[in-house]
Amino acid sequence: MITEFDLSADEIAxxxxxKSFAKDYIRPRAAVWEASRKMPREALKEAAKIGLTYLDAPKPGKMPISFAAKLLVLEALSEEDMGFAFSLTNTQGIASRIATDGTPSQKERFLADLQSTERLGGSALSEPGAGSDFSGITTSARQVKGGWVLSGEKAWITNAAEGDVFLVYAQTDPEKRWRGIGSFLVDGRQDGFEPTPPLDLLAGHAIGTGGFKLNDMFVPDEDVVALPGEAFKTAMASVNNARTYVAGMINAMVHSSLRHAVTYGGTRQAFGKSLLENQGLKWSLVDVANKLEASRLLTYRAASLISEGQDAMLAASHAKKFAGDMGIQAIADCIQAMGARGMRNDIPLGRHLACAKLACYTDGSTEIQNERIGASLGEVYGDD
Ligand SMILES: Cc1cc2nc3c(=O)[nH]c(=O)nc-3n(C[C@H](O)[C@H](O)[C@H](O)COP(=O)(O)OP(=O)(O)OC[C@H]3O[C@@H](n4cnc5c(N)ncnc54)[C@H](O)[C@@H]3O)c2cc1C
Structure with missing residues (x-):
């Protein structure tokens, strides 16, 4: 495996x-979580107990871990259940923001609860009527004495099935499009927050995808996180990290699927020999391994740039696009190589396939990565 990152002893530990938590705790339970179509709250608490919810904002006295180490932790968890890893990192995303830039009162109100996973949360950009076109959101923010009044509806929000601490993006002046968008820390335990029913999906219920309405909800000035004009830019700045770790999560699911297919193919006998002794079948898995290695290189290149504080916009888009396209086909090929066994729910391949598809929408769809890469074609590949 390619892991050329310079990791500290604490990060390796x-x-x-x-890895141990994924194998010993998640592996035997993930199919049961999926069948229940609910978030595994107990498992999130277990992860908190062993330090996996301090990836972005470390415990006092501890060094922050690098982006590369975070990526490898999320990959390890995604080998068994990407939905679990995705939920975990989204709550930690908002915890980290509060730890880094939050006021003393915000830290007091939210931080410990988010890091223990007593409360869940995340970022809320998408709406029933706006996804890729983020600047088209219609949730409104109206300035009043001492704060803002938010009205509208958010949809497709990670952790909204059970969470209630969200960084909500809202429009202060529709004519200004992206320049009018501000972001607000919303406490769902206050008046005006109304959860909508969680979404019933093909798979990935550990993600807790849901939504909420904001019914003239008052948010004090203190909980304005980014003013109009700044919020859009900060959202776009953090998306490169998310695109890179989502690519890593897809790679991990492909790796897990390949492991199952190779192990099965080595023992299953057909026509007097193991499946893997048939060149056609072996080559199909070679193709999976080959594309997985390429995808990892793209992902780790983006992660290295992020760790070094360099511009990773293009690298992250390449990584996510490639991983998404590669992952769906590769996992399907692994299922094919296992015959009907590949479809059973006691192995994770079906769940991986559905989650790889979900990952093609989160943090910018494949087509939005095309737009991003397309905008750079002239500069990167055009004439000198
Ligand atoms: C599991 C899951 C978790 C999510 N979590 C969150 C979350 O925590 N917070 C949040 O805010 N959102 C979240 N989302 C929403 C996600 O960000 C959106 O699904 C995504 O932005 C795409 O928006 P859409 O689904 O509304 O598709 P649309 O924007 O309606 O697009 C439909 C299709 O058209 C394509 N398309 C759109 N514009 C163009 C274009 N200009 N050129 C070519 N093709 C285009 C899209 O790629 C897509 O294939 C989540 C989604 C999923 C599936």
Whole structure:
């Protein structure tokens, strides 16, 4: 495996902890979580107990971990259940924001609860009527004495099935499009927050995808996170990290699927020999391995740029696009190589396939990555 990152002893220990937790705790339970179509709250608490919810904002006295180490932790968890890893990292995303830039009162109100997973949360950009076109959101923010009044509806929000701490993006002046968008820390335990029913999906229920309405909800000035004009830019700045770790999550699901297919193919006998002794079948898995290695290189290149504080916009888009396209086909090929066994729910391949598809929408769809890469074609590949 390619892991050329310069990791500290603490980071290596944390990655090992994540690998053991994935194998010993998540593996035997993930199919049961999926069948229940609910978020595994107990499992999130267990992850908190062993330090996996301090990836972005460390415990006092501890060094922050690098982006590369975080990526490898999320990959380890995604080998068994991407939905679990995705939920975990989204709550931690908002915890980290509060830890880094939050006021003393915000830290007091939210931080410990988010890191223990007593409360869940995330970022809320999407709406029933606006996804890719983020600047087209219609949730409104109206300035009043001492704060803002938010009205509208958010949809497709990670952790909204059970969460109630969200960084909500809202429009202060529709004519200004992206320049009018501000972001607000919303406490769902206050008046005006109304959860909508969680979404029933093909799979990935550990993500807790849902939504909420904001019924003239008052948010004090203190909980304005980014003013109009700044919020859009900060959202776009953080998306490169998310695109890169989502690519890593897809790679991990392909790796897990390949492991199952190779193990099965080595033992299953057909026509007097193991499946893997048939060149056609072996080559189909070679193709999966080959594309997985390429995808990892793209992902780790983006992660290295992020870790070094360099511009990773293009690298992250390449990584996510490639992983998404590659992942769906590769996991389907692994299922094919296992015959009907590949479809059983006691192995994770079906769940991986559905989650790889979900991952093609989160943090910018494949087509939005095309737009991003397309905008750079002239500069990167055009004439000198
Ligand atoms: C599991 C899951 C978790 C999510 N979590 C969150 C979350 O925590 N917070 C949040 O805010 N959102 C979240 N989302 C929503 C996600 O960000 C959106 O699904 C995504 O932005 C795409 O928006 P859409 O689904 O509304 O598709 P649309 O924007 O309606 O697009 C429909 C199709 O058209 C394509 N398309 C759109 N514009 C163009 C274009 N200009 N050129 C070519 N093709 C185009 C899209 O790629 C897509 O294939 C989540 C989604 C999923 C599936």
């Amino acid at each position: 944390l990655i090992d902890t994540a």
